[in-house]
Each structure stands twice: as structure tokens, then as C-alpha cells.
Amino acid sequence: MKRAVSISIGSSKRNKAVEVTLLSEKVSIERIGTDGDMEAAARKFQELDGKVDAFGVGGTDLGVIVDGKWYTLHSVTPLVRFVKKTPLVDGGGLKNTLENRAPAFLDHKIGHYINTHGRKVLVTLGADRWGLARAFADAGYETVYGDLMFGLDIPIAIRKLSQLKTFAKILMPIASRLPFEWIYPTGEKQEKRTPKWEKYYAWATVIAGDCHYIKRFMPDDLTGKVIVTNTTTPEDVEAFRQAGIKYLVTTTPVLDGRSFGTNMMEAALVAVSGKRRPLTWPELTEMLDTLGFEPQLQELN
Numbered sequence: 001m002k003r004a005v006s007i008s009i010g011s012s013k014r015n016k017a018v019e020v021t022l023l024s025e026k027v028s029i030e031r032i033g034t035d036g037d038m039e040a041a042a043r044k045f046q047e048l049d050g051k052v053d054a055f056g057v058g059g060t061d062l063g064v065i066v067d068g069k070w071y072t073l074h075s076v077t078p079l080v081r082f083v084k085k086t087p088l089v090d091g092g093g094l095k096n097t098l099e100n101r102a103p104a105f106l107d108h109k110i111g112h113y114i115n116t117h118g119r120k121v122l123v124t125l126g127a128d129r130w131g132l133a134r135a136f137a138d139a140g141y142e143t144v145y146g147d148l149m150f151g152l153d154i155p156i157a158i159r160k161l162s163q164l165k166t167f168a169k170i171l172m173p174i175a176s177r178l179p180f181e182w183i184y185p186t187g188e189k190q191e192k193r194t195p196k197w198e199k200y201y202a203w204a205t206v207i208a209g210d211c212h213y214i215k216r217f218m219p220d221d222l223t224g225k226v227i228v229t230n231t232t233t234p235e236d237v238e239a240f241r242q243a244g245i246k247y248l249v250t251t252t253p254v255l256d257g258r259s260f261g262t263n264m265m266e267a268a269l270v271a272v273s274g275k276r277r278p279l280t281w282p283e284l285t286e287m288l289d290t291l292g293f294e295p296q297l298q299e300l301n
Contacts, residue, residue: 001019001026001027001028002025002026002027002028002053002054002268002271002272003027003028003030003052003053003271004027004028004029004030004052004053004054004055004056004264004267004268004270004271005029005030005031005032005048005052005054005055005056005267006029006030006031006032006055006056006057006058006260006261006263006264006267007032007034007041007044007045007048007055007056007057007058008031008032008033008034008041008057008058008059008060008261009033009034009035009036009037009038009041009058009059009060009079009180010033010035010036010058010059010212011033011035012032012033012034012035013033014031014033014231014233015030015031015032015033016030016031016233016256016258016260017029017030017031018255018256020255020268022268022269022272022291023272023287023290023291025272027053027268027271027272029255029260029264029265029267029268031058031260031261031264032044033058033059036181038076038078038079038180041079042078042079042080042081042082043082045079045080045082045083046082046083048086049082049083049084049085049086050084050085050086051086052086052271053086053087053270053271053276054086054087054088054089054267054268054270054271055080055083055086055087055088055089055267056088056089056090056091056261056263056264056266056267057076057079057080057088057089057090057091057263058261058263058264060073060076060079060090060180061073061076061090061091061092061128062076062077062080062090062092063076063090063092063176064092064127064128064130064172065092065096065130066127066130066164066165066168066169066172067130067165067168069168069169071127071168071172071173071176072176073176073180074176074177075177075178075179075180076180087270087275087276087277087278088278089263089266089267089270089278090263091261091262091263091264091265091266092262092266093262093266093278093279093280093281093284094251094252094262094265094266094284095128095129095130095131095132095262096130096131096281097131097281097284097285097288098251098252098262098265098284098288098293098295099129099131099132099135099230099251099262100131100132100134100135101135101251101294101295102132102135102136102208102228102249102251102295103135103136103138103139103141104135104139105249105294105295105297106206106226106228106249107139109297110226110247110297113226113246113247114205114206114226117205117224118142118205119139119140119141119142119205120141120142120143120144120203120204120205120206121136121141121142121143121144121204121205121206121207121208122144122146122200122201122203122204122206122207122208122209123136123143123144123145123146123208123209124146124150124207124208124209124210124213124214125145125146125147125150125151125209125210125213126145126146126147126158126161126164127145127147127151127164127167127168127172128147128209128210129208129209129210132208132209132228132251133145133161133164134161136206136208137160137161141206142159143159143160143161144157144158144159144200144203144204145157145158145159145161145163145164146158146197146200146209146213147164147167147168148167148171149196149197149200150197150209150213150216150217151175152171152175157200192216193215193216193217193218194216194217195217195218195219195220196217197217198219201217201218201219201222201225202219204225205225205226206225206226206227206228207222207225207226207227207228208227208228208229209228209229210229210231211229211230211231211232211236212231214227214229215236215239218243219243220243221243221244222240222243222244222245223243223244223246223301224244224246225244225245225246226245226246226247226248226249227240227245227247227248227249228249228251228295229248229249229250229251230250230251230252230259230260230261230262231252231258231259231260231261232248232250232254232258232259233258234257234258237298237300240300241300241301244301245300245301246299246300246301247297247298247299247300248297248298248300249295249296249297249298250295250296250298251295252264252265252293253265253293253296254296254298259296266279266284269284269287273287
């Protein structure tokens, strides 16, 4: 049996392990959270290096790709300094292959609902999910990218993809060197919610992006909204239901009651491929097509 392990600086309360069969190959997928302790995560990578078939980096990214340009998150690099043997991915491959299918999936499944309520999307962090950000723009949505609001607490909404690219060129070289915990909730902070940016949540029909960012600032009432995200636990789903969310779309499959992060699912695909290296985007696309992976829709209210 293949083994893929996501080591996350996120909350250990979200830990989960399941066994699945992908392409006739059994694979154990497991998430291990370290509650914001980056050194503990680094040591866990060291402990398992060479003993598992693929690693996922959870709770963070090694960097982001915006319009083909790679920006390294320098404060995260020490996290994986001990990894020498096991192939390592952070989910970026699936963010730019699987996630960009979400707008077409929405049109196919609930297109009438979307069109009736308005093709308007709030993407919490477009730079982090460039494939998703671009796909919604290409699908004719009015867009708000919340990178400055959600990432840097700057009250400016980015409304065009061209503006997002410009801001990324200017700010990513600076933001990529900030301590990671300044721009992303880790450990217990992932469980806290402080409603903010309510008018943008209210404006949007679709709210898309990282589940932690969506929950971190979401208001109590999101009646009728559509959420597009991943890494949802049963508790997350219930919180969305209580807020009045109409539809929940997870970009990764729901396995044993929850959807895992893109890093975890990409690690699983790397493990079953047997290539012992990260997969190219065309290779991932081919595997996704063979597996028939697509976003999953749940009607919550």
C-alpha cells in the first residue's frame, strides 16, 4: 500500500487518516497537524522522510504562482529543510488543474441559480488560487479579489484580474518575506472567527477560496450563498449550514465525511503514480481525467 502524508502547521483537531483506492492502487492518506509549530512540523518531515511515498505541505504554501510567475514564501522554506528523499508538494498543481474546473461545474450543476442571483464572486485570495481566480473571470463573473483585505488587512477590493497581477508584482516580493503567521491563521487561530468585510460577502453570490479565510471573517448570515472551497470537516459543513449557505462545492473529493486539502490529494496522486517526483500539470490533468475527479456539490439549505 502506498502512503501519502500531509504535515500541516494547522490545528491538530483536523487530523484524519483514510484508505482509498486510486487507479487500482490502495493508498493511505493521512493529515498530521502541529498547531502552528513550524519546527515540530519540520521535525516530523525529517522523521518520515524516505519512509512514505509522498509528502503534502499543509496549512501553508511553499510559494504562489501568479500568471506563470513563481513567488517563494521565504518564511516557509525552513519547514521542509530536512526533506531529502520523499517527493514533496504543496497543492499548487491541483490549484491550477482541478480547481479551475469549478466555474464550469457550477454552470453545469446550478447555472440557473447562479444566473438568477448574479454572476458575482468574492475570491478570498486570488494570488493563492490563481487558477480559480482566472477561471471565474474567464467565465464572465464580476469579481472581487480579497488579497489586500484578507491577507494584509488593507481595505481595498481588487476587481480585475489585471489589477491582481499588478498588485502581485508589487506586493508579493514584500509579502513573501513576512512571517507567515502574519498573513495566514495557524494552529488555534484557525478556529477563531471575527466577522469582517461583510459588504463583500453580501455582494457576492459565490464566495470562493481557502476555507480558513472564508470562515475567519464570514458574517453570521450568509443565506443563499454558494461556497467554493476545500479541506472541509463535518464541523465546517455544519457551520456553513447554520449560516444559511445554500450550496457547498468542494474542489477535492469528499472522503469519509470530509474533503482533504489540495496538498493532500496531490500527494496521494504522486504516491500512486510511482514516479517518485512531483507531477507536471499535464500529468495531473491526465490522472484527474482518468479518475473522473470533479468538484462535489452539497445542498445545505
